[in-house]
Amino acid sequence: MCRRPVLNPPARPTVVSLRDVGKTFSSGTTALQHLDLDIRQGEILSLLGPSGCGKSTALRIIAGLGEASSGNVAWAGGGMDHSRDVGFVFQEPTLMPWASVFDNVWLPSRLKGVSRKAARDAVMQALDSVGLTAFAQAYPRELSGGMRMRVSIARAMVTRPRLLLMDEPFAALDEITRQKLNDDLMRLQAELGWTVVFVTHSVFESVYISDRIVVMAARPGRAFAELIIDAERPRGAAFRTTPVYVDYCRQASAALTSAIGRAAETVDGH
Amino acid sequence: MCRRPVLNPPARPTVVSLRDVGKTFSSGTTALQHLDLDIRQGEILSLLGPSGCGKSTALRIIAGLGEASSGNVAWAGGGMDHSRDVGFVFQEPTLMPWASVFDNVWLPSRLKGVSRKAARDAVMQALDSVGLTAFAQAYPRELSGGMRMRVSIARAMVTRPRLLLMDEPFAALDEITRQKLNDDLMRLQAELGWTVVFVTHSVFESVYISDRIVVMAARPGRAFAELIIDAERPRGAAFRTTPVYVDYCRQASAALTSAIGRAAETVDGH
Amino acid sequence: MSAISSADDAVTPSAPSRQGPPALLKWLLPFAFLVVVLGLWEYCVAAGLTPMKVVPAPSEIWAAFFREWETLGPAWLFTLEVTLKGFVLAVAGGVCLAILFSLSRLVEYTLYPYAIILQVTPVLALAPLLLVIFSQATVLLICVWLVAFFPVLANTLIGLRSTDHNLLNLFELYRASSWQKLWLLRLRGALPYFLGGVRIAGGLSLIGAVVSELATGAGGARGGLGYIIYLAPRYFAYPRAYAALVLLSLSGIAIFLALSYLSHLLLHKWHESALKREN
Amino acid sequence: MSAISSADDAVTPSAPSRQGPPALLKWLLPFAFLVVVLGLWEYCVAAGLTPMKVVPAPSEIWAAFFREWETLGPAWLFTLEVTLKGFVLAVAGGVCLAILFSLSRLVEYTLYPYAIILQVTPVLALAPLLLVIFSQATVLLICVWLVAFFPVLANTLIGLRSTDHNLLNLFELYRASSWQKLWLLRLRGALPYFLGGVRIAGGLSLIGAVVSELATGAGGARGGLGYIIYLAPRYFAYPRAYAALVLLSLSGIAIFLALSYLSHLLLHKWHESALKREN
Amino acid sequence: EDLVKVRFGTNWLAQGEHGGYYQAVADGTYKKFGLDVEIVQGGPTANNATALVAGKNDFYMGGNLVEVFSAAKEGIPLVAVAATFQKDPQILMTHPGVGLDSWEDLKKAKTIFIGPDFQATGYAWMKAAFGFTDEVVKPYDFNPGPFIADKGSVQQGYVASEPLQVEKGGGFKPNVFLIADQGWNTYSTLIVTRQDIIDSKPDVVQKFVDASAIGWATYLYGDNKLGNAAIQKDNPDMTDENLAFAVKQMKAYGIVMSGDAEKSGIGAMTDEHMKSFFDKMVAVGLYKPDFDFKKAYTLKFVNKNVGSDLIKK
Numbered sequence A, B: 001m002c003r004r005p006v007l008n009p010p011a012r013p014t015v016v017s018l019r020d021v022g023k024t025f026s027s028g029t030t031a032l033q034h035l036d037l038d039i040r041q042g043e044i045l046s047l048l049g050p051s052g053c054g055k056s057t058a059l060r061i062i063a064g065l066g067e068a069s070s071g072n073v074a075w076a077g078g079g080m081d082h083s084r085d086v087g088f089v090f091q092e093p094t095l096m097p098w099a100s101v102f103d104n105v106w107l108p109s110r111l112k113g114v115s116r117k118a119a120r121d122a123v124m125q126a127l128d129s130v131g132l133t134a135f136a137q138a139y140p141r142e143l144s145g146g147m148r149m150r151v152s153i154a155r156a157m158v159t160r161p162r163l164l165l166m167d168e169p170f171a172a173l174d175e176i177t178r179q180k181l182n183d184d185l186m187r188l189q190a191e192l193g194w195t196v197v198f199v200t201h202s203v204f205e206s207v208y209i210s211d212r213i214v215v216m217a218a219r220p221g222r223a224f225a226e227l228i229i230d231a232e233r234p235r236g237a238a239f240r241t242t243p244v245y246v247d248y249c250r251q252a253s254a255a256l257t258s259a260i261g262r263a264a265e266t267v268d269g270h
Numbered sequence C, D: 001m002s003a004i005s006s007a008d009d010a011v012t013p014s015a016p017s018r019q020g021p022p023a024l025l026k027w028l029l030p031f032a033f034l035v036v037v038l039g040l041w042e043y044c045v046a047a048g049l050t051p052m053k054v055v056p057a058p059s060e061i062w063a064a065f066f067r068e069w070e071t072l073g074p075a076w077l078f079t080l081e082v083t084l085k086g087f088v089l090a091v092a093g094g095v096c097l098a099i100l101f102s103l104s105r106l107v108e109y110t111l112y113p114y115a116i117i118l119q120v121t122p123v124l125a126l127a128p129l130l131l132v133i134f135s136q137a138t139v140l141l142i143c144v145w146l147v148a149f150f151p152v153l154a155n156t157l158i159g160l161r162s163t164d165h166n167l168l169n170l171f172e173l174y175r176a177s178s179w180q181k182l183w184l185l186r187l188r189g190a191l192p193y194f195l196g197g198v199r200i201a202g203g204l205s206l207i208g209a210v211v212s213e214l215a216t217g218a219g220g221a222r223g224g225l226g227y228i229i230y231l232a233p234r235y236f237a238y239p240r241a242y243a244a245l246v247l248l249s250l251s252g253i254a255i256f257l258a259l260s261y262l263s264h265l266l267l268h269k270w271h272e273s274a275l276k277r278e279n
Numbered sequence E: 001e002d003l004v005k006v007r008f009g010t011n012w013l014a015q016g017e018h019g020g021y022y023q024a025v026a027d028g029t030y031k032k033f034g035l036d037v038e039i040v041q042g043g044p045t046a047n048n049a050t051a052l053v054a055g056k057n058d059f060y061m062g063g064n065l066v067e068v069f070s071a072a073k074e075g076i077p078l079v080a081v082a083a084t085f086q087k088d089p090q091i092l093m094t095h096p097g098v099g100l101d102s103w104e105d106l107k108k109a110k111t112i113f114i115g116p117d118f119q120a121t122g123y124a125w126m127k128a129a130f131g132f133t134d135e136v137v138k139p140y141d142f143n144p145g146p147f148i149a150d151k152g153s154v155q156q157g158y159v160a161s162e163p164l165q166v167e168k169g170g171g172f173k174p175n176v177f178l179i180a181d182q183g184w185n186t187y188s189t190l191i192v193t194r195q196d197i198i199d200s201k202p203d204v205v206q207k208f209v210d211a212s213a214i215g216w217a218t219y220l221y222g223d224n225k226l227g228n229a230a231i232q233k234d235n236p237d238m239t240d241e242n243l244a245f246a247v248k249q250m251k252a253y254g255i256v257m258s259g260d261a262e263k264s265g266i267g268a269m270t271d272e273h274m275k276s277f278f279d280k281m282v283a284v285g286l287y288k289p290d291f292d293f294k295k296a297y298t299l300k301f302v303n304k305n306v307g308s309d310l311i312k313k
């Protein structure tokens, strides 16, 4: 693992860019409006924002699941073929109830034609990294909430996708596990040059792992503030004790508070 | 809201006591073994522990859902009639997909025979406290993950139950909302003398709101350490900046780390 | 934290629906297909490709409708009435039995075999016995019931047994009575299964009415479509028989559409089978 | 973070099962109930409470089994063979049609009406026409198919349409082919509905075989239970007719039990309808 | 006023073959004998035999002797009290000029349309007596279409009904073979009742038999307008032409008036005739030779020449 200086973000090529994206559901709820967002190659980008502000919706649009109602989603190199290489940790575990833990994690490889035998090592390794090797043959209903989420994480990582979209992946995990998985994620991202979009509610977590944080405001959901975390990598537990870290956390927290306040204002003004 | 000195915990009467409780599922997994736990009148008790250690299972047994495979669950005053007055926030939102948000929150009152009209004010107030009044007529599928969880919280609180069991209720919420709901919970608990058992993965949250923290170890799940948070109430944002708070957090964190380490050891020793 | 209701949104771009074919095509294609089918049929008859006289051309059937409406109309009403009455009884009976069986496995094991016996007993065999005891009108309804109740029972029972265990826990926590659990939880969750069973029962009621007419001899002057379909060919009134078959088919399709619409009304807000995908 | 597998647990207290009645009772009660039913029946006949001679006592039916086994045995086999063949075809056809219809709403709207027409067309009316073109054995299978395919089609289609939208998103994200989506997702999720339809079709195949025997005239020396049930009462051999009905009922129950067991095998690990509740 | 209520179940929808009974209802003959008769139509699958056994009806129109013999064999106390048809009107028909022009030719046919009832009785006898086979049988469900469409086929029918249908529907006069002429000498359209009715109300039985004979004599040889109207009321598909054809055929083939009836009147039965048919059935293996077939009928109510005076030759 090599020490890597933080690149000046704009110097990185853009993978996807959302321009003036809006999403209105048939129920009438406008989840997103005028959302501008660039995802840049090799960065960890965190989305922070109040509950219901459209983070999951934005992530799904990036993944090509559900079209935007308005605006534009442009991929580098044109086309969506790129996204063949996407991993997604949904906010809910989204496991197949009829398949064992092993089979659930095998799924992405299986869909690419990899046999059970060929996938075995990669699947077991992914399960090991989330501490679930002993439960490979269990069914989802036999797992705790956190365990189910870990299966989902293992499934997203098993194919080592170049773009990883994660929707509050660690929210249901204890802090020790969460810390470990944060570190694992950063290590793999650095090693393999992944691009990661990471939705979280934890200001601390977002500062700890991100290159950039976009704070969203709700109703309609849009990018409200951007924060570049210009801290050296690799980061470890020690980073959490630095004044830089604490300062970033304070900034992010303030941005979040005012994003929530602003939204409340908007609605009150209606 | 009156200032209330922390009672010497043993002086409070016990509401439920679990003695040597074990739970083994038919799959063969032993979720709990030799668990001893007392819930005391009017306290906020947090359960902290690694993912899969049996917190949810313990909470369900306390609520009378799913019997223990061994051991004893004793209620003060004998019998479970007491539990008629239980509220439960499950780890998953557990909403009826065919019912609107209003109807989901109405449910506990409805089951007690309260008409829609009679329940209306209480339901709308509960929805207001979780910021969802505008979504009263929406269906669960039209909500974000965090919004669904908030509906579940509103449902548990709407009948003002004397015993409140909460399984990671705020994990899917942003920190500002979470802070607000933590404060709301403490205020109501003090006003109404609730007993609260609170499962969380956040060491900070557990210290902030609890009178007592029980740290559980996994495989088999059992009480590993107990921490009494002997800090004055009411507590507010300021509490988070006190050295006492930081110290408690460090203690809880250490207990959690060693609970996880100990469990790992046990298994390695197999 | 606060929310906007749908009405608040002024700037709602009207998104083109990703899902499903345009409404026009949705009706046009089935219609075009029908025209092709009828055209081909007419041609085959005209070209003498069908067994002589046995299969009349659509145009002949069409003519028979008007010519023989005096016979067909009352027969159709007769069959429809029996069908609908029997259908309602079958749905009610199927649901009641399903609820009874869902009370406990013991009840289910004890009584389910008899439900199966009722399903597999041919009405042709049973009708003469029933006629000894009951009036013709009653036997007719019993027979339709026998033919149609089982899918409702079987599907509803699966639905009642498929209740989400987490929601069951919730209801038990709040000390819901059995009745509340049934009405507010189990039956709602069973709806998609139940409605599926009801749709199957719709067609079965119709065919049951036709068969039972023959089995109970509810024929003669007051006969229904069954008699016409069965007896008209005897007098070479093939167009009349086919006209009756067309009425039967149209009734079946109408019943199915009505039940599908009901199903849509009850499910489209929440069940995947009726929900529009939006993400 | 680590885990124990089930085998690791030495100290597993054997918990008494909360669920369900004790195994003994589970079989004893239905059996006891059967004895009561038969006893009552025997008594009613002996006491002359049933219409004279038309309903034989269980003991007479029992005797008829042995006396007439030479007729009943081959007839039973004949009907069973037709039933099973037709059942397999109905299940296969129903599933294929459901898959076809699930491809798009357009296909569904265009073709579903014809499926309904097939469901509501009485085999008694159709068989003579089919016999002009096909052999008797073929027509027999077509008729059974017609009677039994619809529940499989209707239920499977609902199941295919009920696929969890989140899982669909997952599959689309991973660029699953239509075939993969169908095989690995839609059909698995549709299993509970499909199996429900199959269980309904089981009984319908049996009754379909019996009716179709008469409609196609597959009788005489090589006839099945349908012929016996129809003709024996005409020649007053009521015990024989009832013995055939008993065989029919037993076959129906056996088919149902076999299909229920299959359903249990396929679902008990994951679907609520077959899952034991543990919390 | 003091009419005795009587329910008589037929074996098919109202048609010319039931003419005498409808005539007796319509012209008040039954009433004159003190009976209030209700005719319960049979139908394609309705089973009026069971209704008689179960006590719902009082009389049943039996198709042939196999029915009453079988009842006796099963211990069911049914008794034939009169035989309206001296000959079974069952026929086989073929297309003319296709090489199926004699009884012997019929065995060469690839397809024979036979209903289930006749297949179990008359056709079983034909198999034994002439070597017909089950393999060629297709079901006849009263729809002559398939027969008309298939020139090489043979179809069952009633001499008083199907030939006209085929002529009208197919545009050709079919060859007609009365099976009775080949030795199938069962009585037909029998009046059947239960032993307990004979025991308790012999007078009612006698009145029904006598009034029916008068009805038949009137229907065939007198003014049958009322009878035909009654038939058409129950079965509107029956045209005047159908009914006229039925009467013509029944007369031409001696269905009602031939053999014993010429001597003893409509409904006549004799022990010899019974024995002759029974022996044929024994030869086919339907009954054991020692079976007491005499339980199945009684001659008590017939052979009294009732109504013979109305018959004009």
Ligand SMILES: Nc1ncnc2c1ncn2[C@@H]1O[C@H](COP(=O)(O)OP(=O)(O)OP(=O)(O)O)[C@@H](O)[C@H]1O
Binding pocket: A025, A026, A027, A029, A030, A031, A049, A050, A051, A052, A053, A054, A055, A056, A057, A058, A091, B141, B142, B143, B144, B145, B146, B147, B172, C278, C279
């Ligand atoms: N299928 C849907 N139909 C209608 N409205 C929807 C649907 N899905 C989401 N919404 C609405 O869109 C808005 C944004 O939802 P989204 O799930 O993107 O929020 P989020 O930022 O992920 O929230 P959370 O942090 O709670 O997960 C919410 O107001 C929600 O009510």
Ligand SMILES: Nc1ncnc2c1ncn2[C@@H]1O[C@H](COP(=O)(O)OP(=O)(O)OP(=O)(O)O)[C@@H](O)[C@H]1O
Binding pocket: A141, A142, A143, A144, A145, A146, A147, A172, B025, B026, B027, B029, B030, B031, B049, B050, B051, B052, B053, B054, B055, B056, B057, B058, B091, D278, D279
């Ligand atoms: N229905 C079940 N069948 C079999 N095993 C189960 C079942 N439910 C839970 N378990 C097992 O019991 C153990 C404890 O589960 P539980 O849900 O209580 O954990 P938890 O402490 O709540 O975890 P988390 O923090 O992830 O929610 C886990 O190992 C899980 O695999």
Ligand SMILES: O=[N+]([O-])[O-]
Binding pocket: E011, E012, E157, E158, E161
């Ligand atoms: O009654 N017939 O057999 O025509």
Ligand SMILES: [Mg+2]
Binding pocket: A055, A056, A057, A091, A167, B144, B145, B146
């Ligand atoms: Mg979300």
Ligand SMILES: [Mg+2]
Binding pocket: A144, A145, A146, B055, B056, B057, B091, B167
């Ligand atoms: Mg849990």
